Amino acid sequence: MYPLLGRCISRRSPCACVAVASPPDRRAVKDDSALAAAPAPGPTPAPAGRNGQLAKQGSLTIVRRSSGRARGRPPPGDEALDEVDMATDSLPPVDTPDACDKAALRLRCLLRQLEKGQVAAEVLQQNLMYATRVLEAVFIDETKDAGGCSAEADSPSASPHSRRAAAAGASAAASSSAAAPVQRRRLRTPVWARRLADDDDELSEVQPDAVPHEVREWLASTFTRQLATTRRSTDEKPKFRTVAHAIRAGIFVDRIYRRVNSSALMSFPPEVVKVLKTLDDWSFDIFGLSEAAQQQPVKFLGYDLINRYGIIHKFKVPPATLEAFLSRVEEGYCRYRNPYHNNLHAADVSHAVHYMLCQTGLMNWLTDLEIFATLVAALIHDFEHTGTTNNFHVMSGTDTALLYNDRAVLENHHVSAAFRLMRDDDCNILQSLTRDEFREFRALVIDTVLATDMSFHFQQLKTMRGLLSLAEPTVDKSKALSLVLHCCDIAHPAKRWELHQRWTALLLEEFFRQGDRERDLGLPFSPLCDRNNTLVAESQIGFIEFIVEPSLAVCSDMMETVLGPIMAGCKTDSAAGSIAEEGGPPVEHQTRRYTIKKPWSACLAENKRIWKEQAAKDAEARAQQQQQAEEATATTAEE
Ligand code: 5GP
Ligand code: MN
Secondary structure (H helix, E strand, O other): OHHHHHHHHOOOOOOOOOOOOOOOOHHHHHOHHHHHOOOOOOOOOOOOOOOOOEEEEOOEEEEEOOOOOOOOOOOOOHHHHHOOOOOOOOOOOOOOHHHHHHHHHHHHHHHHHHHHOOOOHHHHHHHHHHHHHHHHOOEOOOOOOOOOOOOOOOOOOOOHHHHHOEOOOOOOOEEEOOOOEEEEOOOOOEHHHHHHHOOOOHHHHOOHHHOOHHHHHHHHHHHOOHHHHOOOOOOOOOOHHHHHHHHHHHHHHHHHHHHHHHOOOOEEOHHHHHHHOOOOOOOOOHHHHHHHOOOOHHHHHHHHHHHHOOHHHHOOOOHHHHHHHHHHHHHHHHOOOOOOOOHHHHHHHHHHHHHHHHHOOHHHHOOHHHHHHHHHHHHHOOOOOOOOOHHHHHHHOOHHHHHOOOOOHHHHHHHHHHHHHHHOHHHOOOOOOOHHHHHHHHHHHHHHHHOOOHHHHHHHHHHHHHHHOOOOOOOOHHHHHHHHHHHHHOOHHHOOHHHHHHHHHHHHHHHHHHHHHHHHHOOOOOOOOOOOOOOHHHHHHHHHHHHHHHHHHHHHHHHHHHHHHHHOOOOOOOOOEEEEEOOOOOHHHOOEEEEEOOHHHHHHHHHHHHHHHHHHHHHHHHHHHHHHHHHHHHHHHHO
16 A cells, blocks of 8 residues: 555656556456356455445555445355346446346356357347446456556455446556656556456357357447448358457557556646545545645545546546646636635535545445536535625625525526536536536536525525435435535534634634625624624534534435435445444344444534633633723723
């Protein structure tokens, strides 16, 4: 792990130029064939990594998405294979963990049917097609030829299940220049490409005669481009070896393309990579990141997150476009030089969202597109914030208030301006989305960012509480993600004291500056904006008790509710959470509830305690001051 980073960023190291994310589990990758062809092995080994969590390998981090459902379930025996329904019309989407299990099972069934010589060509073709599409959605890295620099998996027993569910993103990787080492990323090669490129792959072993004509055609048209355009005469059948060679040639070209393409990926200074290693901590040092990133936390954190979840690859986001987009977002945040609502706050909220997605297991409930939208929503949620509140916009009658009719003025601006930015060709990170994907992405970003308007707070909580109190709650993704973003937006009082204290000082300075302007404009002070008459400690206690604590409580409840069914059967002490047995009825009737870890609880209690101490001291100081003032008045009166 750490030695790898040391090696990779060392200028003298021969492998200093490139390090890439390691495969989710190297051993499991070697065992891949066992998944499809071996007779039923024993139960899936328990994962050494954390289910649904980040697996740290080498210096790098890969986000894994998985569901606990199939964990520990042994593959079916031969007899059971005969009973599997091979219809392909109601299979799960190919990029879901469930799809991997289904595909593996189908492949086993096909092998058994082939052995018995009773497979229908159509069934074979349809199921192979599905399995291929599933494989294409799963990725491993391309580290073998990285000059000995490849990151070895540190958890050789990580479960094939979690590996199968691996998301596509490679995290930061290293390269160096002669003067200063920098980190460089590379995307990984899809599993199918790696396996087919291997000279000892199963294609080489398959006897040409054993492959039906339709399958050859299908292989050729699926894995090679040449045959899709050049039609063969009907009697000219593609020779299987030829197809295999064509596939390998295609992979070779793909690798070269990736290599050329990866050179355009953004470079990461080693200090940034170092700070990003602790990104999974709830109380991550965002100020430290900003310093390491030379005040560009949005650019580096945003890029890392989008890459980490495999979004660059999945949605074909050109790296240079992503970099340009993030730089422009960062600039927008710095436009008004706000003490609080700036790029650092955007990065802080994005980090908290990452924690919620990754460390609670929430990402397992979401599609890639929903993850993409959630990350972008967090990054842009206060874009071009003016450093003044909605109330100020309305009361002083700004153009923005006029434009949005006094409703969610800032929030409307943040999301509208961000989409306008994404319309620029050089910032259009959505260029490869289909029309439907774009509509879904846009709706989700609009909903979640508009819901950060604090005036929706109580209604939002009430609605979610009501929903969760139902016997069988169905939680809408948009509502759930809106609550997550809202909570992350107000989460600094739930982080460790040093961070919360800094954020409080910055926010109050921004409020006070608004107060100064209100005074100059002859407007009444907005709450907390009068720098001479604001009780900071008291107001913070109130903010924590009445806003932050209840929000996080409902949000946790919501996440546990939606994750329960996904994580069922996954008894774990993982970072994501655990299945706890609730007290009450006899054991056989007990309900098992999935509980997430809540590192914020301890921080909230501690911060409240400190503020209460501070409030007591402040009250004492005020009483003393008042007493002195009264004594001074009395003295003056006596004189
Ligand atoms: P944002 O403006 O960041 O989108 O929404 C969060 C809002 O929550 C802030 O504008 C501010 O009104 C409120 N907020 C965030 N942190 C604090 C805090 O520490 N104290 C108080 N009183 N309000 C806060
Ligand atoms: Mn915000």
